[in-house]
Amino acid sequence: MFYEFNGSAVIEIDFLPSDDGSLYAGYVDVGELEKIYPQLGFSETTVEDCRTAAGRFRSGVEIHDRYNFTELRIISADRKHDDCVALYIKKNLFLVVDVEDNDGSIKQRFLSAIRRYPASNINLEKLIFAFFDKILYADVKTVEDTVTKLTELEEFLFSNEADDSFIADLLGIKKDLLRQHNYYEQILDITEAIEENENDIFTQENLIYISNISKKVERLREDSDSCKNTVEHLQSAYTSQLDARLNSTMKTLTVLTSIFFPLTIIVGWYGMNFESMPEFKWRFGYLFVILLSIAISTVMILIGKKKKW
Numbered sequence: 203m204f205y206e207f208n209g210s211a212v213i214e215i216d217f218l219p220s221d222d223g224s225l226y227a228g229y230v231d232v233g234e235l236e237k238i239y240p241q242l243g244f245s246e247t248t249v250e251d252c253r254t255a256a257g258r259f260r261s262g263v264e265i266h267d268r269y270n271f272t273e274l275r276i277i278s279a280d281r282k283h284d285d286c287v288a289l290y291i292k293k294n295l296f297l298v299v300d301v302e303d304n305d306g307s308i309k310q311r312f313l314s315a316i317r318r319y320p321a322s323n324i325n326l327e328k329l330i331f332a333f334f335d336k337i338l339y340a341d342v343k344t345v346e347d348t349v350t351k352l353t354e355l356e357e358f359l360f361s362n363e364a365d366d367s368f369i370a371d372l373l374g375i376k377k378d379l380l381r382q383h384n385y386y387e388q389i390l391d392i393t394e395a396i397e398e399n400e401n402d403i404f405t406q407e408n409l410i411y412i413s414n415i416s417k418k419v420e421r422l423r424e425d426s427d428s429c430k431n432t433v434e435h436l437q438s439a440y441t442s443q444l445d446a447r448l449n450s451t452m453k454t455l456t457v458l459t460s461i462f463f464p465l466t467i468i469v470g471w472y473g474m475n476f477e478s479m480p481e482f483k484w485r486f487g488y489l490f491v492i493l494l495s496i497a498i499s500t501v502m503i504l505i506g507k508k509k510k511w
Contacts, residue, residue: 204228207321218242219295227316227329228297229309235299242297243268244290255286255302259384263395268292270403272392273301276308277385279340291396293403296329311336327408330396334389334415338422341382345425348375352432364440372433372440379430386423390416461502465495 206215207225218241219226230238232252239249248264248271256273263272269292276285285308288299298312315332355371358364393416397409404412472479472491484490 203230205316207316207324209322212316212321221294224294225324225326225329226295227312228295229300229312230297231300242290242292242295244271248288248290252288252299252301259381259388263392265395265400267401268403269295270395270401272395274392275385275388276337277381278305278307279344289392291326291330291403293326296326296333298333308337311339325405325408327404327411331411331415334393335418338389338418341422344382345422345429348379348429349425349432351375352429352436355436356432359436359439359443362443364443369437369440372437376430376433379426379433382426383423383430386419386426389419390423393419457506460506461499464498464502468495468498 204215204217204219205212205227206219207227215226218238219228232249235244235249235252239246245266251271251273256275259275263270269290271288271290273286273288276287278285283304284302285304286302287308288301290297290299298308300309303309312333315336316329318332318335319328351371352375355368358368393412396404396412397416399406399409468491480487
């Protein structure tokens with residue numbers, strides 16, 4: 203489907219956009235693109251790229267004489283899957299190609315974007331801004347939810363209730379934040395290429411709309427990186443807490459060993475059963491060993507308290 207901004211309204215058209223000076227927007231699937239790309243002046247190699255969804259975020263931007271081309275991998279609002287579209291940008295055309303729109307959400311955002319501004323006050327740069335703004339609309343809430351989740355985990359950690367699931371939650375969040383970082387870097391690559399305007403597709407004074415996209419994405423990336431630093435801090439704190447617990451356990455074992463080690467020596471002595479040991483024939487020998495053991499244990503406990511073991 204293609205749309206024309208005719209100055210008074212946005213109308214759906216049943217013909218291919220021309221270079222007549224009007225501004226057009228389109229949303230097509232790969233099958234439709236394969237039929238129309240020669241008339242639109244697109245390279246066959248770019249169409250080949252559209253046949254397979256990008257497996258990574260950093261796909262880069264191809265600068266051609268009359269258009270720009272890139273693939274955009276998009277993290278879904280629920281963070282459960284990724285969508286993928288290709289973008290063709292000509293001087294009077296913004297074309298979105300559905301490479302892998304799993305739930306149709308990208309198409310809905312495109313339709314919402316083309317109606318954001320009045321048809322009488324629209325240009326290519328505003329149209330691109332509106333599309334990316336719709337793509338990123340849920341990301342602010344996602345970052346806020348991540349901050350809230352990390353705060354809850356921090357409270358959980360310092361209440362000494364953290365267990366094995368705690369570190370698993372942190373690793374899951376860290377993985378999502380890494381994906382978000384790469385996602386934002388990808389969009390910044392695209393906006394940077396647009397702002398460089400090597401093929402003079404864009405109007406210089408209108409590039410401020412592209413700059414606004416860059417600023418928004420940079421803030422999101424910084425917030426995402428800040429969350430990632432918090433995750434690493436919590437991982438270190440959890441490790442330190444485990445070390446502290448281990449040290450406490452080892453300290454307890456050491457104190458117990460210090461108390462009972464002299465008793466072990468006494469048991470060893472009197473377990474040798476030499477006939478020449480006088481205590482064996484002494485009627486108070488048994489009681490003496492008991493009292494000796496109690497005395498030594500008491501002395502060791504007092505020493506431990508004095509040294510604050």
